[in-house]
Amino acid sequence: MSAPIQSVRGMNDILPEETPLWQRVEEAVRGVLAAYGYQEIRTPVLERTELFARSIGAVTDIVEKEMYTFTDRNGDSLSLRPEGTAGCVRACLQHGLLRGQSHRLWYQGPMFRHERPQKGRYRQFHQIGVEVFGIPGPDVDAELILMCARVWRTLGLVEDLRLEINTLGDAEARRRHRADLVAYFRAHEAELDADSRRRLETNPLRILDSKNPEMAEVIAGAPSLLDYLDAEAKAHFEGFRKRLDEAGVRYTVNPRLVRGLDYYNRTVFEWITDRLGAQGTVCAGGRYDGLVEQLGGRPTPAVGFALGLERIVALLEGERGTAAAARAPHAYLAAVGEGPERAALGLAERLRDAVPGLRLAANCGGGSFKAQLKRADRSGAAVALILGEDELAAGRITLKWLREAGRGQETLDLEAAAAALRTLVEAGSRPAG
């Protein structure tokens, strides 16, 4: 045997024991999005490199050193998408969705960044993103927050997450603030650490976010963007906050909250957890009113967010078992003996026809009676259906309860067995609690 081929670094397999949790998260989010009238859009994972350079910002780390970029056979420079917004905007422009209409969209899928993998950060990771186009007011910004909050409630994550918000103002305010900020830090350059001195050139706003406690004092004295906001941006932020207050959403204003991507303006927000080590941001987004125009469209207000599925799944890791149990088959059909084995698949089909929603795993590959019951047990099924020579001859089936002590087993005709399974399926599909 030659050496087995390994997966590519930072690209993870999500194994069967893990997928039920993913499905629970994905279904929770999809359900909430539907409840707010959002529509799904699907775009390619591969785009022209230029799209990301023009949207994310050519000098950001993402574009400079984290994209999977290659030249295809035509000589075009293509990149695996490092985030979803750019492709979403591109698709909307290309198909004329933004001609005076508003759209509330969402998408889901893998994103790719060539970073050093660590907890909560992988080279292929998965996001569910939401983008709203054509609505300028702070009401949509607040709606996005409420939507997130509903997702957290659905998943039982309310206690684990806190909301931080900020406003980045508009382009003009940001430019003036940035100039003053750089001047301030240049005057205090001796107090900056090496990272921040570098950021002075690349992304000075990031200095405000430094984790180095020795820098706390310099940062505290830095000019605050809030002092640069014009009346409109201020009103927008106030409107956003009032709506959150009225909805009873708890948040803190973090004036140092900035974004890694250049296209954001005004409202920005992050949902943060302390339970995941260094990668605490589980969901983040904000307004990006300038991006559509920047990509060649008409000026179109826009706001959105993305949530990191790996991180949310990690928060729910303790519920892996219950998520798996919810997906386990209702029943496992054991068939022992030559005749029963031949009849089993047909019987399973009839039961699936007769009982909508039934999850029935039929034993394949033979095995002793004991072995088949063991598999039934391992499958997580609530009942084992037993088809032996006796049952086959009598046209009946034995239904053995595997999880309820004292319920034992009963041999029924197919009608009665189907009725029992129907009851089981209905009990399982009732919302919990």
Add this chain to the structure above:
RNA sequence: GUGAGCGUAGCUCAGCUGGUAGAGCUCCGGACUGUGGAUCCGGCGGUCGUGGGUUCGAAUCCCAUCGCUCACCCCA
């Protein structure tokens, strides 16, 4: 890109200062010719990440390399 820790069976790990590998779980079978989840017995399964060095002898010590993990950076 930088730093630290760790690589022994499919999984979780033991293996003391070097004497050429072990447990639990899983899987298969048996005790129990048609009854799982408990117990006991047996079986399958490893060139100790890889390559080199030191040594009579290396899973153990040294070097290199690859991989994983966490942190920095960056970010969802």
